[in-house]
Amino acid sequence: MPPPDLLDQLRTRKLITGSVQFEPLFGGRTNMVWKVLGESGDTVLKLYRNKLRNPMFRNDAHLEALCLRAFEQDGFVPRLQATGQHQGDAWVLYDHAPGRPWESGTAQVASLLRKLHGSTVDLPLPSGRNGSADLARHGAELLALCSSSLRDRVTAMRPEDPVPPTKRTCLIHGDPVAGNILVDGSNLTLIDWQCPAIGDPCEDLALFLSPAMQHLYHGAPLAPDERARFLTEYGDPETVTRYDALQPWYAWRMAAYCLWRSENGSTDYEKGLQLELKALEDRAISE
Structure with a gap:
């Protein structure tokens, strides 16, 4: 499960409402990622772990948000819903892409x-x-x-x-x-x-x-x-x-x-x- 205080933040911002379930996604090798199964559609929550430094691949939530917004109309990126901070680390929430x-x-x-x-x-x-x-x-x-x-x-x-x-x-x-x-x-x-x-x-x-x-x-x-x-x-x-x-x-x-x-x-x-x-x-x- 995501940290309880992060869930409180998402509920306060009405980004998750009603009954939801969380499924950990293990494809990534750096950040913590969950599929959020909600009543109004599925989303993906990514909590960046910025304390882990990778000398090959940058790990920047701000850059991810920029690109998701920029290419939203092109159809080959998920739709960004929101971004935020949790205990010094960034998070992004975007629509779950099928496939x-x-x-x-x-x-x-x-x-x-x-x-x-x-x-x-x-x-x-x-x-x-x-x-x-x-x-x-x-x-x-x-x-x-x-x-x-x-x-x-x-x-x-x-x-x-x-x-x-x-x-x-x-x-x-x-x-x-x-x-x-x-x-x-x-x-x-x-x-x-x-x-x-x-x-x-x-x-x-x-x-x-x-x-x-x-x-x-x-x-x-x-x-x-x-x-x-x-x-x-x-x-x-x-x-x-x-x-x-x-x-x-x-x-x-x-x-x-x-x-x-x-x-x-x-x-x-x-x-x-x-x-x-x-x-x-x-x-x-x-x-």
């Missing part, structure tokens, strides 16, 4: 991300990582937080080919993994907007295609034909070519992140680390 976490059909996801990246919505968002030098710095920051013997192995596998920053930045979701994409027939909904940015669209492509993230949220990495279909259906050859050049850098940084997570108690990231290292090795062999 199940994404399992198959990469073309649908590619079309959704292309639509997002083509948006003209102007929001005051932080800048994303852009170019290989930026990714190299970020990966080094992550590895500096690690202490196991694997740190040296990951460090040694850092790519060498530089890729300059792009001027074609846009609004990116920042965490479009399978668990954050709900599918209801032909309709897709993007949830968990706590780390959007103005950045390189390749960042979103890399996160969705990441072997580690697909393993964690989908059960297995994508097959080669699924990856190819995704990149074809995205429909922007210039961005796809850029992603291909940056892919080793994204894999290396993700390996560093998986090592950090596994060293901090998330043992399910150990397999993700091995998958990203294999992706780096396979790329090196192919070249």
Whole structure:
């Protein structure tokens, strides 16, 4: 159950009325989330845990609220109902989106991300990582937080080919993994907007295609034909070519992140680390 004083706050604001039930949702890995089953419709309550600092993914309730409001008319985000504070942590309440976490059909996801990246919505968002030098710095920051013997192995596998920053930045979701994409027939909904940015669209492509993230949220990495279909259906050859050049850098940084997570108690990231290292090795062999 949510904290009693938070429930009192929601009732005072008439955001929950009458008889309601709460079902914990366990798809997220940072915040506390409940499905609220109410007489007038189901909602989702997310209580941010801002004391948990993640060096890869920002966790900002204000940014999530901004994006939900901005894209409310576009049909691919839940409708925001309210935001607030509870004992120093933020919370958001939004309509429950129908559907199940994404399992198959990469073309649908590619079309959704292309639509997002083509948006003209102007929001005051932080800048994303852009170019290989930026990714190299970020990966080094992550590895500096690690202490196991694997740190040296990951460090040694850092790519060498530089890729300059792009001027074609846009609004990116920042965490479009399978668990954050709900599918209801032909309709897709993007949830968990706590780390959007103005950045390189390749960042979103890399996160969705990441072997580690697909393993964690989908059960297995994508097959080669699924990856190819995704990149074809995205429909922007210039961005796809850029992603291909940056892919080793994204894999290396993700390996560093998986090592950090596994060293901090998330043992399910150990397999993700091995998958990203294999992706780096396979790329090196192919070249």
